[in-house]
Amino acid sequence: MSSILRQTFVMTRANIFSLPRRLSISLSMVLSVALVVCVLAGFLAMAKGFETALQSAGSPSVSVVLGGGTNQETGSDIPASVIRTLQAMTGDIGVKRVGDGALVLSREMVVTVEVKPVGTDAGRTLALRGMDAAGAAIRDHVSLSDGRLFAPGAREIVVGDRLGREFGLRTGDSVRLGTVDWRVVGTFSAQGSAFESEIWADLDTVGAAFDRQGQVQSLRMRLAEPAALAVLTRELAAITTTPLIAVSEADLYAAQSERTASLIRLFGWPLSLLMAIGATAGALNTMMNSVSDRTVEIATVRTLGFSRLSASAATWIEAVLLAAVGVLLGLALSWLAFNGWQASTIGGNNARMAFQLAVTGDVMLRAGLLGLAIGVVGGALPAIAATRLPLATALRSRG
Amino acid sequence: MTTANHLEPYIQLSGISKAYAIGGETVPIFSSLDLKIPSGDFVAIMGPSGSGKSTLLNMLAGIDRPDAGCLRIGSSRLDQMGEAARASWRAHCMGIVFQFYNLLPMLTVAENVELPLLLKSLSARDRRGRVEKVLELVGLADRARQYPVSMSGGQQQRVGIARAIVADPALLLCDEPTGDLDRKSADEVLAMLRMLNREFGKTIVMVTHDPQAALHANRTLHLDKGAFIEERRAA
Ligand SMILES: Nc1ncnc2c1ncn2[C@@H]1O[C@H](COP(=O)(O)OP(=O)(O)OP(=O)(O)O)[C@@H](O)[C@H]1O
Ligand SMILES: [Mg+2]
Numbered sequence: 001m002s003s004i005l006r007q008t009f010v011m012t013r014a015n016i017f018s019l020p021r022r023l024s025i026s027l028s029m030v031l032s033v034a035l036v037v038c039v040l041a042g043f044l045a046m047a048k049g050f051e052t053a054l055q056s057a058g059s060p061s062v063s064v065v066l067g068g069g070t071n072q073e074t075g076s077d078i079p080a081s082v083i084r085t086l087q088a089m090t091g092d093i094g095v096k097r098v099g100d101g102a103l104v105l106s107r108e109m110v111v112t113v114e115v116k117p118v119g120t121d122a123g124r125t126l127a128l129r130g131m132d133a134a135g136a137a138i139r140d141h142v143s144l145s146d147g148r149l150f151a152p153g154a155r156e157i158v159v160g161d162r163l164g165r166e167f168g169l170r171t172g173d174s175v176r177l178g179t180v181d182w183r184v185v186g187t188f189s190a191q192g193s194a195f196e197s198e199i200w201a202d203l204d205t206v207g208a209a210f211d212r213q214g215q216v217q218s219l220r221m222r223l224a225e226p227a228a229l230a231v232l233t234r235e236l237a238a239i240t241t242t243p244l245i246a247v248s249e250a251d252l253y254a255a256q257s258e259r260t261a262s263l264i265r266l267f268g269w270p271l272s273l274l275m276a277i278g279a280t281a282g283a284l285n286t287m288m289n290s291v292s293d294r295t296v297e298i299a300t301v302r303t304l305g306f307s308r309l310s311a312s313a314a315t316w317i318e319a320v321l322l323a324a325v326g327v328l329l330g331l332a333l334s335w336l337a338f339n340g341w342q343a344s345t346i347g348g349n350n351a352r353m354a355f356q357l358a359v360t361g362d363v364m365l366r367a368g369l370l371g372l373a374i375g376v377v378g379g380a381l382p383a384i385a386a387t388r389l390p391l392a393t394a395l396r397s398r399g
Numbered sequence: 400m401t402t403a404n405h406l407e408p409y410i411q412l413s414g415i416s417k418a419y420a421i422g423g424e425t426v427p428i429f430s431s432l433d434l435k436i437p438s439g440d441f442v443a444i445m446g447p448s449g450s451g452k453s454t455l456l457n458m459l460a461g462i463d464r465p466d467a468g469c470l471r472i473g474s475s476r477l478d479q480m481g482e483a484a485r486a487s488w489r490a491h492c493m494g495i496v497f498q499f500y501n502l503l504p505m506l507t508v509a510e511n512v513e514l515p516l517l518l519k520s521l522s523a524r525d526r527r528g529r530v531e532k533v534l535e536l537v538g539l540a541d542r543a544r545q546y547p548v549s550m551s552g553g554q555q556q557r558v559g560i561a562r563a564i565v566a567d568p569a570l571l572l573c574d575e576p577t578g579d580l581d582r583k584s585a586d587e588v589l590a591m592l593r594m595l596n597r598e599f600g601k602t603i604v605m606v607t608h609d610p611q612a613a614l615h616a617n618r619t620l621h622l623d624k625g626a627f628i629e630e631r632r633a634a
Contacts (some may be wrong), residue, residue, distance in 0.1 A: 003519070003520065006517040007517055010506075010510070010517055018504075300503070304490065304562075305489040305490025306490075306517075307486055308482070391462040392454075395462070
């Protein structure tokens with residue numbers, strides 16, 4: 001070990017042993033770093049959880065056809081003539097067919113409904129999706145966890161497991177959606193994806209109940225294979241009554257999740273950075289206090305011949321170590337508090353979408369680095385100050 | 400100025416001036432100070448408070464610099480050396496004993512004494528051996544693992560002396576080493592300094608207010624109004 005390392009090591013050790021003398025101010029630095037880490041980790045975990053919920057909803061083997069020049073379900077409209085034209089096509093249009101040659105297709109429409117969670121007065125906006133009977137089966141990873149699917153023409157709904165849990169909806173319950181009552185006939189699981197935040201019912205029944213008979217927002221079709229999307233797109237181009245696009249379900253949700261997730265991050269980062277600046281000022285204060293607390297000790301070892309570098313390095317290391325403790329604390333807290341925590345936001349169809357916060361390694365890395373940066377930046381000036389102590393003056397005070 | 404005839408001056412100050420700016424005003428402490436101390440001498444420096452004794456000692460220790468003049472110790476021109484060079488000089492050429500001991504409270508006695516050795520390229524084993532030896536010399540071998548707070552002032556000062564001599568410097572500087580001690584402890588510390596001077600040939604410069612302490616030195620210099628008067632020479 002070189003002399004400079006030995007000097008730094010022994011001074012760092014002395015610094016750490018002297019921490020109890022300035023316990024409260026050191027703790028305040030640790031806590032403020034932990035708070036910043038917690039806040040950033042919370043936002044990033046939210047964005048991550050949102051992405052995960054939407055990404056796992058989308059399948060590359062399912063195509064969503066949208067009409068009317070939009071690339072979202074909201075505002076999209078598919079005229080009945082288009083559906084008839086598609087169904088009349090007998091050649092390969094890239095879509096899977098059942099035994100009798102019919103397309104594996106579900107006509108769909110989303111309306112927003114107000115539902116009151118158990119024990120509250122404020123209703124929340126949820127997505128009620130009307131679909132054909134094939135709709136549930138077209139989707140990947142969807143399975144009934146209880147009861148049965150809605151019957152065509154009946155005022156019956158199935159609800160996503162997540163919604164069911166949150167709103168206390170169980171098979172056999174009756175709920176008022178819009179102006180009429182609906183019976184819950186089953187619940188479904190979608191592996192925690194965005195679908196679990198939806199209520200599904202028969203398309204025509206939804207159309208009738210919400211005075212939108214015959215309307216279709218989108219078509220969901222199972223592709224023969226993911227690459228067949230290009231075939232479908234080509235066939236759609238031949239229909240000129242209205243602009244139509246076919247996107248893969250995966251892309252549709254990815255685009256949606258990207259928008260919202262980056263919005264969450266766009267809000268989370270500046271807030272965390274602002275707090276980090278405050279915490280850096282606090283760290284600076286803590287470390288300046290540490291330097292002045294150790295003035296005589298620093299001057300003493302410098303008089304013995306210790307280098308300036310060792311005095312500043314040891315101070316800096318103390319700052320980074322305190323920040324590291326804050327980072328560990330913040331990460332532990334955010335993991336305990338946020339990981340798996342249920343949250344919800346306004347999702348794709350202007351309806352609530354629930355998801356789980358995900359404190360992943362990536363989230364922890366980013367939040368942790370910001371926390372460490374507080375120590376690195378906040379400790380820099382005090383580290384320089386530690387080298388500037390005039391020895392003769394410092395030694396004048398009683399050791 | 401007096402010089403022991405048969406010895407080369409080891410410490411040589413000539414034309415040293417030093418002033419401090421106090422409240423915008425420049426207050427001179429020395430304007431042209433001369434001093435010669437031969438190798439192996441034990442000099443006590445006395446003088447009224449504020450006469451500049453500590454300032455002088457700090458300059459000899461290389462932690463303060465004269466504004467002008469020549470300050471030579473051994474073959475080193477301290478007045479011309481930068482901070483890094485003086486730090487290295489301090490590490491290798493002088494030991495210092497403080498009035499308030501200046502031990503690091505969170506380190507053990509042995510760790511405190513070891514500090515100057517960390518600046519040398521010695522193995523941990525060699526360092527431990529040297530620490531044990533000096534602690535034995537100051538009579539504290541059995542206290543190595545204790546912390547300074549558990550010890551009396553006299554014992555702490557002996558740890559301070561052990562730390563000052565552990566790296567075996569030729570020069571020992573002491574600023575009121577007995578200023579905080581009772582008579583008995585002070586006499587023990589002074590006897591120790593005299594032993595280091597006589598048996599180990601250390602050159603010692605000791606600032607003191609205590610005439611009895613000064614009696615342990617070979618000679619006493621009185622510093623007043625920026626100049627020295629020699630008061631007493633040992634036979
Ligand atoms: N860093 C400094 N800045 C301003 N003035 C200083 C500084 N250091 C010393 N002085 C002044 O220089 C003068 C000499 O101080 P010094 O400490 O050398 O005296 P001293 O002889 O050791 O006194 P004492 O016996 O009280 O220890 C004093 O008037 C002191 O106020
Ligand atoms: Mg003094």
